Amino acid sequence: MTNMMHTPTPNSGTRPIELGFALVDERxxxxxxxHDRLTRDDYLDQLGEARDCVTLPDDAEPTxxxxxxxxxxxxxxxxxxxxxxxxxxxxxxxxxxLVTPIACDGLFDPLRAALQxxxxxxxxxxxxxxxxxxxxxxxxxxxxVAGRLLGKMLKDPRLPSxxxxxxxxxxxxxxxxxxxxxxxxIGRLELDFPPFGAADMYAGxxxxxxxxxxxxxxxxxxxxxxxxxxxxxxxxxSPGHKCRRECLGFNExxxxxxxxxxxxxxxxxxxxxxxxxxxxxAVAEAVNNGWVSRIVLSGA
Amino acid sequence: MxxxxxxxxxxxxxxxxxxxxxxxxxxxxPPDWIQRFNTSGVNRRVFGNLNGYADLERVVEKATGLDAxxxxxxxxQQYGEQHLDALTEIGARxxxxxxxxxxxxxxxxxxxxxxxxxxxxxxxSSVATCRNVESARFFAALGAxxxxxxxxxxxxxxxxxxxxxxxxxxxxxxxxxxxVFEEGTxxxxxxxxxxxxxxxxxxxxxxxxxxxxxxxxxRALRRLEQNDLDYKRWLWYRFGNGFTSAPNGYPWxxxxxxxxxxxxxxxxxxVKIAGREGASERKIKSVELVARxxxxxxxxxxxxxVRKFAVGLRDAPSHCASGYMCYYPEVRSRHELGDTExxxxxxx
Numbered sequence: 001m002t003n004m005m006h007t008p009t010p011n012s013g014t015r016p017i018e019l020g021f022a023l024v025d026e027r028x029x030x031x032x033x034x035h036d037r038l039t040r041d042d043y044l045d046q047l048g049e050a051r052d053c054v055t056l057p058d059d060a061e062p063t064x065x066x067x068x069x070x071x072x073x074x075x076x077x078x079x080x081x082x083x084x085x086x087x088x089x090x091x092x093x094x095x096x097x098l099v100t101p102i103a104c105d106g107l108f109d110p111l112r113a114a115l116q117x118x119x120x121x122x123x124x125x126x127x128x129x130x131x132x133x134x135x136x137x138x139x140x141x142x143x144x145v146a147g148r149l150l151g152k153m154l155k156d157p158r159l160p161s162x163x164x165x166x167x168x169x170x171x172x173x174x175x176x177x178x179x180x181x182x183x184x185x186i187g188r189l190e191l192d193f194p195p196f197g198a199a200d201m202y203a204g205x206x207x208x209x210x211x212x213x214x215x216x217x218x219x220x221x222x223x224x225x226x227x228x229x230x231x232x233x234x235x236x237x238s239p240g241h242k243c244r245r246e247c248l249g250f251n252e253x254x255x256x257x258x259x260x261x262x263x264x265x266x267x268x269x270x271x272x273x274x275x276x277x278x279x280x281x282a283v284a285e286a287v288n289n290g291w292v293s294r295i296v297l298s299g300a
Numbered sequence: 301m302x303x304x305x306x307x308x309x310x311x312x313x314x315x316x317x318x319x320x321x322x323x324x325x326x327x328x329x330p331p332d333w334i335q336r337f338n339t340s341g342v343n344r345r346v347f348g349n350l351n352g353y354a355d356l357e358r359v360v361e362k363a364t365g366l367d368a369x370x371x372x373x374x375x376x377q378q379y380g381e382q383h384l385d386a387l388t389e390i391g392a393r394x395x396x397x398x399x400x401x402x403x404x405x406x407x408x409x410x411x412x413x414x415x416x417x418x419x420x421x422x423x424x425s426s427v428a429t430c431r432n433v434e435s436a437r438f439f440a441a442l443g444a445x446x447x448x449x450x451x452x453x454x455x456x457x458x459x460x461x462x463x464x465x466x467x468x469x470x471x472x473x474x475x476x477x478x479x480v481f482e483e484g485t486x487x488x489x490x491x492x493x494x495x496x497x498x499x500x501x502x503x504x505x506x507x508x509x510x511x512x513x514x515x516x517x518x519r520a521l522r523r524l525e526q527n528d529l530d531y532k533r534w535l536w537y538r539f540g541n542g543f544t545s546a547p548n549g550y551p552w553x554x555x556x557x558x559x560x561x562x563x564x565x566x567x568x569x570x571v572k573i574a575g576r577e578g579a580s581e582r583k584i585k586s587v588e589l590v591a592r593x594x595x596x597x598x599x600x601x602x603x604x605x606v607r608k609f610a611v612g613l614r615d616a617p618s619h620c621a622s623g624y625m626c627y628y629p630e631v632r633s634r635h636e637l638g639d640t641e642x643x644x645x646x647x648x
Contacts, residue, residue, distance in 0.1 A: 108432070130433070133438050152377045156487065158495070171406060171408050194487075222450075234624060235623075236527075237624065238626075248511065254504050256502060
């Protein structure tokens with residue numbers, strides 16, 4: 001493992017916030033293609049009523065556009081969709097990013113095919129150490145970003161208090177973690193903002209930090225209830241089968257009866273919470289202080 | 301192929317080894333840890349740990365005397381940077397009393413142990429969600445000797461990793477615990493049951509929405525509701541058939557004994573029995589069950605015969621027939637399709 005010196009990014013509080021939008025369903029590219037340029041309202045409109053749970057600086061305008069899923073090997077975009085998204089980003093003057101999940105071995109060839117379509121300087125959000133190695137070794141012109149599956153922290157929205165949330169602190173400032181990311185050529189972290197998170201919770205991290213908003217993920221599995229909809233018993237609820245991407249058509253929303261916890265949903269194999277307005281304010285404060293340099297808007 | 305079994309008290313060492321386990325894993329919360337860090341989070345489980353270092357020494361001594369190895373679980377998904385030195389000291393102390401390996405998920409701790417306790421083996425916990433060859437190479441480069449694969453992999457995926465990386469020991473789940481989400485990407489705690497328990501069996505009341513809002517069409521809704529019923533049934537199996545055992549004492553719940561012939565053929569080093577928090581009797585019966593299957597494999601019995609024997613062990617083949625009790629359901633499916641030699645299972 002190469003142990004490179006890492007140069008901390010200067011306080012980004014004086015620079016405009018980077019603003020990205022992350023799209024999972026490649027079919028929705030068609031709607032974006034109608035825009036000659038993208039504005040923050042175009043991004044916020046994609047969130048529906050959840051846009052009320054986001055607070056952005058006045059000067060925040062789109063800088064990045066992402067396609068792909070962090071959570072499912074079945075949702076890797078086709079090379080045609082990657083080509084279309086790259087072309088749109090060139091037209092809009094935005095940086096493109098391909099988002100990739102934890103991978104099984106069968107995903108590596110499709111991944112290579114997708115990565116080959118990316119122009120130099122494109123970002124790749126990696127959520128699997130093996131994928132990070134692949135990008136470093138075979139695609140050195142791309143810029144890997146550590147996705148939120150690699151930045152581990154407690155995010156259980158059911159916890160009754162901040163005291164519970166402190167039980168398992170994150171290790172984002174640990175020296176070995178920084179060295180390993182350096183060794184893989186990873187220069188940026190993308191994270192969730194957890195329940196009970198404080199504005200300064202990402203202060204002092206040696207990497208520029210992006211936060212996904214207004215949804216954080218709680219847990220993801222490889223077993224997918226919704227992805228088993230078209231399967232017969234006993235193939236249901238098992239790994240390694242084909243998927244008809246039912247999660248792109250349906251979402252489950254709800255709560256635990258008798259609680260006033262964060263709105264929760266399940267999309268395919270993943271559970272999410274939605275930020276409360278207080279959390280949005282904390283993220284905005286983190287942006288103002290330069291502790292968070294990018295917000296990536298994404299749905300659940 | 302070895303059997304790896306959980307222990308939570310020194311008294312379990314001898315019966316588990318006698319039953320067939322050659323590898324034992326355990327956790328410990330050192331007495332000063334809670335005082336120092338105000339948490340009992342030394343590993344992934346709050347309960348099921350040894351009482352302290354004295355018990356840990358007894359476990360290692362007893363196991364060594366019975367020619368078994370002991371692994372220490374330090375497998376929280378993540379630790380704060382303030383924990384690393386203390387955890388590394390625990391690893392060094394464990395090694396000094398004869399412990400063989402630490403089971404670790406956090407990459408910073410893996411790197412710290414590799415650098416500071418080089419003669420302590422490192423087993424990458426299933427919590428690290430390592431399930432491809434490149435990822436296994438990454439952990440090997442950090443200093444890992446063994447990869448414990450997460451629960452939801454296929455036998456073909458296991459075989460691909462064992463084939464590509466013969467220098468690494470590969471361990472795969474064979475019995476008991478049944479998380480729904482991948483442990484390494486589940487950022488929750490198991491709450492006390494009166495507060496909800498594990499999130500995957502908590503009392504969430506979800507309703508389906510179509511993308512873009514609104515209810516799904518009636519026909520789709522009926523299919524979704526039927527799928528939900530199937531899922532509840534699967535959950536019941538996933539959580540140990542309602543946390544019960546068969547009349548002969550063998551445990552119900554997620555099981556991969558039918559896949560053991562294929563795993564053995566693929567070169568899997570160890571099969572893991574989960575459940576440190578379980579009762580001693582359940583652990584012993586679990587090892588007995590797996591050992592009886594392993595004996596036949598090692599005696600050279602054909603895979604098809606071994607599978608039939610395995611299905612009959614708990615005398616309730618209908619549970620096996622459901623397909624919902626399997627870690628590796630493809631073994632059952634393909635077996636029924638006539639792939640009695642298991643060729644498909646080891647295809648890379």
